[in-house]
Amino acid sequence: MARRYWLMKSEPGTYSIQDLAREGTAPWDGVRNYQARNFMKNDMKVGDLMLFYHSSAKPSGVAGVGKVVKKAYPDFTQFIDGHAYFDPTAEEEDPRWWMVDVGFVETFDEVISLAELKAMPSLKKMLVVQKGQRLSVQPVDKQHFREVLRMANAKTRVR
DNA sequence: GCCAACGTTGGC
DNA sequence: GCCAACGTTGGC
Numbered sequence A: 001m002a003r004r005y006w007l008m009k010s011e012p013g014t015y016s017i018q019d020l021a022r023e024g025t026a027p028w029d030g031v032r033n034y035q036a037r038n039f040m041k042n043d044m045k046v047g048d049l050m051l052f053y054h055s056s057a058k059p060s061g062v063a064g065v066g067k068v069v070k071k072a073y074p075d076f077t078q079f080i081d082g083h084a085y086f087d088p089t090a091e092e093e094d095p096r097w098w099m100v101d102v103g104f105v106e107t108f109d110e111v112i113s114l115a116e117l118k119a120m121p122s123l124k125k126m127l128v129v130q131k132g133q134r135l136s137v138q139p140v141d142k143q144h145f146r147e148v149l150r151m152a153n154a155k156t157r158v159r
Numbered sequence B, C: 001g002c003c004a005a006c007g008t009t010g011g012c
Helices: A017-023 A034-043 A114-119 A142-158
Strands: A005-010 A025-027 A049-054 A061-074 A098-113 A137-140
Touching (some): A005 A142, A017 A098, A061 A142, A098 A114, A098 A142, A137 A142
Parallel strands (some): A005 A049
Antiparallel strands (some): A049 A061, A061 A098
């Protein structure tokens, strides 16, 4: 199976690309949406690359690149009573929420803002620019992934 | 802080 | 199975 590409959202105040750069790898815990979970549980493979998207940020946008370093396993936070991600209906024998581990690849010199993504004609069909699109884990076309990297490189050269 | 979009819950 | 009510996401 060929490598797949993803976009994963995180509020930088909760977990940022800088945090990932410092730690090297991290469990992507806290996803509590079935569609997003299914992508991680069923489709993500070790070696897949992902755009690390900062949401509710100034500006919101793609801040860097990460990769999948461990395939899906149960998100342990669902079982921790009192934890922000605790799910009282989840059962140990049949975990409801899953996560992957992600590894650091690179931090862009500048965030590629959502406005810039929206302004790029070649990214018109990218999920993240669609109105009402709020899925926190979403697939990205290879061409779209490459275009975002190209935009990041172009910005670096201009400065 | 507002609010559109969308997912989930629960009554019926 | 429908759908209103409610909660959350996330841009602005």
